[in-house]
Amino acid sequence: MRLSKRVSLISPSPTLGISARARELRAAGRDVIDLGVGEPDFDTPENIKEKAKVAIARGFTKYTPASGIRELKQAICEKLKRENDLSYSVEEVAVSCGAKHSIFNVLFALLEENDEVLIPSPYWVSYPEMVKLSGGVPVILPTEERTGFRVTPEQLEEAITPRTKVFILNSPCNPTGAVYPKSELEKLAEVLVRKGVYCLSDEVYEKFVYGVEHVSIASFPGMKELTVVVNGVSKTYAMTGWRIGYAAGPKDLIAAVSRIQDHTTSNPTSISQHAALEALTGPQTSIHQMVEEFRRRRDLVLKRLEEMGLRCPRPDGAFYIFPRISQFFTSEVGNSTTFCQLLLERESVATVPGAAFGSDDHLRISYAASVESLEKGMERLRRFLGDLKPNY
Ligand code: PLP
Numbered sequence: 278m279r280l281s282k283r284v285s286l287i288s289p290s291p292t293l294g295i296s297a298r299a300r301e302l303r304a305a306g307r308d309v310i311d312l313g314v315g316e317p318d319f320d321t322p323e324n325i326k327e328k329a330k331v332a333i334a335r336g337f338t339k340y341t342p343a344s345g346i347r348e349l350k351q352a353i354c355e356k357l358k359r360e361n362d363l364s365y366s367v368e369e370v371a372v373s374c375g376a377k378h379s380i381f382n383v384l385f386a387l388l389e390e391n392d393e394v395l396i397p398s399p400y401w402v403s404y405p406e407m408v409k410l411s412g413g414v415p416v417i418l419p420t421e422e423r424t425g426f427r428v429t430p431e432q433l434e435e436a437i438t439p440r441t442k443v444f445i446l447n448s449p450c451n452p453t454g455a456v457y458p459k460s461e462l463e464k465l466a467e468v469l470v471r472k473g474v475y476c477l478s479d480e481v482y483e484k485f486v487y488g489v490e491h492v493s494i495a496s497f498p499g500m501k502e503l504t505v506v507v508n509g510v511s512k513t514y515a516m517t518g519w520r521i522g523y524a525a526g527p528k529d530l531i532a533a534v535s536r537i538q539d540h541t542t543s544n545p546t547s548i549s550q551h552a553a554l555e556a557l558t559g560p561q562t563s564i565h566q567m568v569e570e571f572r573r574r575r576d577l578v579l580k581r582l583e584e585m586g587l588r589c590p591r592p593d594g595a596f597y598i599f600p601r602i603s604q605f606f607t608s609e610v611g612n613s614t615t616f617c618q619l620l621l622e623r624e625s626v627a628t629v630p631g632a633a634f635g636s637d638d639h640l641r642i643s644y645a646a647s648v649e650s651l652e653k654g655m656e657r658l659r660r661f662l663g664d665l666k667p668n669y
Pocket residue numbers: 315374375376377378401447450451479481508509510511512517521522
């Protein structure tokens with residue numbers, strides 16, 4: 278087929294390739310430890326599931342407004358006020374089929390052909406592809422261990438050109454786990470306000486912070502008008518399959534996102550919207566239990582990695598660790614992709630190559646797995662590295 282130029286610019290999701298191979302190996306009877314996953318290994322809390330059943334029983338099974346039901350938007354406004362100190366009206370909120378959908382629609386609504394979008398790397402795999410699909414140009418701002426994988430205000434300012442339209446901020450970050458402290462966000466905000474650059478703030482991991490505070494960049498002076506806050510229920514409430522995310526931002530942008538949904542997906546699933554309403558307004562205890570467990574696992578994996586000589590700045594958020602592996606590269610293992618492939622083939626441990634996130638010297642390990650799996654996975658990784666060393 279003669280596919281469009283736009284679609285030929287984007288690559289398949291690199292994370293899916295590894296999971297497909299891991300599934301194949303598992304089907305063939307191998308005991309695969311999956312440390313590649315991007316979702317909590319907890320079940321959706323019962324109260325949320327129950328409300329979905331009630332929604333079905335009561336007949337909430339028809340079209341809703343394309344950008345979501347009013348009660349859910351109201352609950353999102355209350356959440357943003359209560360937890361992020363941000364005041365939005367329901368007209369400033371659009372509910373979509375997952376945060377990924379919200380991000381795409383926001384970019385699609387904002388970008389003209391060749392508008393530049395600043396993306397700090399390592400980045401979440403979908404940002405550059407969604408920018409390209411929307412006609413924009415991703416401009417990558419590389420960050421390193423030295424700055425805790427966080428972009429500096431100087432770096433941001435230097436990268437801004439007359440064509441810069443949007444800066445994508447992801448704190449806590451997938452894949453590095455970096456969380457921007459308030460003092461740094463304030464400085465980034467100052468640059469964005471002075472230069473009039475919009476900010477897409479992806480806050481889907483906001484609850485997954487360990488001993489630090491999550492602050493929304495929209496809360497700084499002058500930023501609310503420039504920022505779209507994107508969040509959802511996928512990670513916070515272990516609801517990745519339910520597909521509910523949302524964007525909160527200036528009214529005209531949200532109206533544009535709603536128009537896009539009017540003519541593309543229509544509403545996110547009516548039943549999931551009722552489940553998300555319960556998630557946001559019901560008991561929040563499951564979050565605390567999940568976060569406590571994740572903190573324990575993070576500490577365990579970090580310790581094991583350090584014992585193996587794999588180092589990285591302590592990830593204060595999300596559920597990923599992003600150690601440097603380039604010191605183990607040999608003539609046989611020359612990059613993060615071959616490293617991950619071999620680790621999977623030899624030791625049946627699935628991880629994601631740093632290349633997928635714009636950094637070929639690293640490896641992403643997800644600790645959304647049981648302690649037993651993590652212990653096993655770390656032991657196998659240690660053995661794998663030991664076998665690599667003779668060539669090194
Ligand atoms: N943003 C980041 C940084 C993510 O890691 C993910 C999922 O992995 C998403 C957004 C998408 O979340 P959702 O399931 O709500 O579409």
